[in-house]
Amino acid sequence: MGARTSRAGVVGAFLVLAAAVGPAAEADQTCEALQIRTTGTTSQLYRVTLPGFADTRVGELPHRMNALGYSAAQGWAYGIAEGFSDGGHVMALRPADPPLDLGPVVAGRGDTPWNPIEHPTAGAIRGNRWYVLEDDYLHAVDVDPDSSTFRHVLSSVELEERHGPFDIDDFDVGPDGLLYGVAQSYSGIPAVVRLDRRTGVVEPVVWLPGLLPDSYGSVVIGDDDALYVTANRSGGVYRVSVGGELAKLAEVPGMSSSDAAGCLRRTPPPEPPAPPPAPPTTTPPTTTPPTTTPSTPPTSTPPSPAPTSAPSSSQPAPSATPAPPRPPAPPEPVEEPSETPETSSPAAPSEEIDAEESGHTTQEKRRWALATLVLLIGGSAAARGLARR
Template sequence: MLEVLACVAIQVEADQWGPSTVYRVELPSGSAEVLHTLDARVNAIGYSAAQDRVYGVDDDGGIVVLDRTGHPVARSTGHPGFLKHATAGVVVGEKLIVRVGHLMYWVDIDPGSSRYLKVVRQAWLWPPQHALNVDDFDVNPADGLLYGVATFPYGHAYVVAIDPDTGRVDRVPGTGTLPATHGYGAVVMGRDGALYVTSNRDDGRSVLYRVALDGSEAVTEITSRPARRSIDAAGCLSVPPIVDPPDPTVPPTTPPTTPPTTPVTTPPATPPAEPPLVPPTSTTPAPPPVISPTSTPAPPTPPASEEPPAQTPAPSREPLRRPEPKAELATDGHRNVRDQRRWGLVAIVLILGAGAVARAHARHR
């Protein structure tokens, strides 16, 4: 919060004799840094945020233009001398408003104007008991009025507001009182809504005060420096925007990119497992082996199982007209094996029978 409300002002200071020195003053701390020493005495300065330039009036009544480092960048020539002895200045829009005695003057500071650095308007300040004692002012963006401090030789000083359109000067209630000094030559409106005013000389010191504008009448002394004969300030200077550093825990957001289109290749389907081999089905039974009476048949192959696996007959669309031989209903190799076994048994029976007949016949002889 303090960094957001910080303000940097340009301040010009001069002693009894000699040119002005430009300072960079930080608010609200009040720390000051020397920027540059000019070749003339300058007062009644105002800051243009749009141009980032400081405009002021020298001892001869000419307009001096400074950059934010305090170096001159332009100066008017042949200007009439009625701006001499200007004591207060502020930039409003494209105009530098300065006070000289009981008058306010508007100076055109638009670089593109044909009347650049020329006086284009003047107005009276009234009532005179307030107007003649205001040494500096700054514009309050909240209401557009010019706020300054009226100082009297005897008694206290107090905050006043000036209407730039009519020139009327009024005391601001609820702002408290300030010590009576030799004038408050530097007035800056802070970003925190308070008024920062600096006295020229107060018991050998130049004192910076913060004056609250919230009706609390709070006046706070901030810091002090050596006394000066002439002081004026302008600000707050524009600052670059504050950018928060990226959060290292959050990955940066990047716009989605469309990947290059690549052909989609479908992997070949896995071929189904091949079914187990089934012996070919034969509807015609194999012929029985030819057995001669003198040959010895091979021993029969033992059956793999007593009964063949059950078969589910295929449904028939019409009834059977006659029974079919069982041999013709065989649909697999097991039927062929069974038929071969039967023929083998028949052959064995025949051989055994023939042997028995031969032995009986031999005994009878």
Template sequence: MTGGRARWAAMLGVAAAVSALLAATGWLAPASPRYQDPAAQDPGACTILQAENERDGAPTTLRLLSLPGGATKRLTQAGYWINAMGYSAAQDVVYGVADGTRGGRYDHGSHAVRIDASGTVADLGIVGRAGSPRPAWSQVTGATAGAIAGNRWYVRQDSDLYTVDVDPASADYVRVVHRTALRPVSLAVGVDDFAYDPSSGLLYGVSTTSRGDSSVVTLDPATGKVAVVPGLRFPPGGAYGSVVLGPEAIYATANRDGRRSVTYRVPRDGSGPAVEVSTGPTLVSGDAAGCFAEATPPPPSTTVSETPTSSPPIPPNTPPSETPPPNSATPAPTPSATPVPVPVREPPPPSRPPPVEQPVAVAATPAPTPPPVATPTPRAVELPPPPSRRHVQPTPTPEPVVEGTAVKTQEKRRWGLTALILVLGGGAAAGHVRRHR
């Protein structure tokens, strides 16, 4: 089952009351549906999107119908008149044909619309012929039946089966790429909706013509052949505008059965008659898309298995617990255990080897050695030898000594000059005294 189908089914869980009803039907476990045992699920359970038109023209009411329980939930009221819907599992969207809006019918035929899981409707423009950049008219105007297989959207209009390309990357996106004539016409024109069966490649619908008599029929997209499936019949009445294939049954909604619309279930193996599933207001037209099966149990089992696998990130924290054993062997490296995380952060690969790198780092790289005490010793040993040779001249200490001796030399010179002057003066005075004597 695809993730897209799971998202469509998950919309039913928004409303608590609907969830309770689904739990009662066995589609969801009342306690924790995400972790429900797949074996406890109903293998025939699925959810479909229904388009209901109670009058001629817009708006169309979009509803979600849970099968086989029959619980419904109103999704939104679209501003378009929608029919011929098909579900693309790859894109997780529903494509439909819109013949008009609240303002009336389109003047150039039908438009293609895209409906996402939230019920938002986007107008994609005219469904024209492939290769026509500006189509003037839509070939699928008035179509009533639609189904999608891969990137091919099969749409029945009258007795023709049109193939529309719904590959967003294609140049012919939402353009008619092929037309197949359906034969016999007496069976084909009474099919108001069909569903694609991937196992056989056929389309299954209900023909309400006099020849079909509400029998299940198959349509071959390759040849256009329409054939009755023996033993599979719905109650006679009006048009069956909604048809979907469940895992074990075919579900079809009669637009008008008395004063109501009725959804019936018929086993695909013909083991039982048609059983009424749900009822609603009478419809002018209607359609249905998909059978979005509940796919939540498988993902949770993987997520649960991922939680233990997510525990391995915790074992990397165990290496710190492994580092104490080497420290227990040598009590001295215990203080060095604090600087160890710093080198571990810088080189992520050696997260475990830091204790081993400590002795090697002393001789190899000075960067890890500064934290240990061993790093200053090699620097101290390397520095003394060069200064021992140049100690007298380049040492910064003699510089202040030179400055002091210069000052003292100047003072000595001044004192020497003074002494000389005194000596000369004294000698002159003595000579003068002698002369006078």
């Protein structure tokens, strides 16, 4: 009765757990987990999907297994396989791979080579520590593959059951780091219980009178912070919300024991293909109306006159002066300067001589010829005068 009178307090504690971690992701709360169902000398491995329960059989395991825990960082689940002469063996599981036997669990002290774990009932992993429950002892096993104490029991604590005893058949690690499960109590009423992994203290959180007296395994805390459990003998699969509301999801065949671990690490979806390049934008051509330009009558341009040939300046025009009776001796011929050889220049000289320059040269030659004639006439007259004397 003392446990029932404190129901409001333990329900409040369960609600505080949910509030401490904040709301779960609302976009996608799908949780996949591995489940082991045992009915005989071997166990069957299943993959289940929550919150809407769906299961897929993966295959048969070579041994009876229990105490399943999942490491999201490693992507591996660990379980204890029974039936070995040297105690329970650590088995590593993945849905797509065969189970790996990693060897027996090793006692933590050098003076105790015996294996302290043979028939566990519950297991869960937080970080690199695997918490395994057998009888009334909670053992912490190292599951760091790079550690020198891999598979070693690092510590053990005895349970302190308050308001119990409780028959704990499985648990999972809550967001607050404590262990939660559904256990059968001495009064026959199941309850959600909380186990402190450091001190071993076990106490009820919320009573579940709607559940049948049974052993409850396959505990998984989903992404919605709800507790999912399976009744081993009756086969019912249930969801327990943080407020203690109970809902039956499915029913599976009964079994002697079961265990589960999750949520499995999700494989990121493949990248969507890159969108095709946008087609080039086609701009319709702009139609410009034709402009009417008034036609202008063609202007008649008179043809350019042909260039006139300049008079030759090589010889002077003949003079009409009469020849003297006795012409004097002709003057000494004057050497004409030799022609300067042409030099090349960037621009070729024009072959046509300017008409004005050509005329100016002819007039000068005529004056020189007239002056020469006057000198000759004057010289002749002077010579005749001297002859008369």
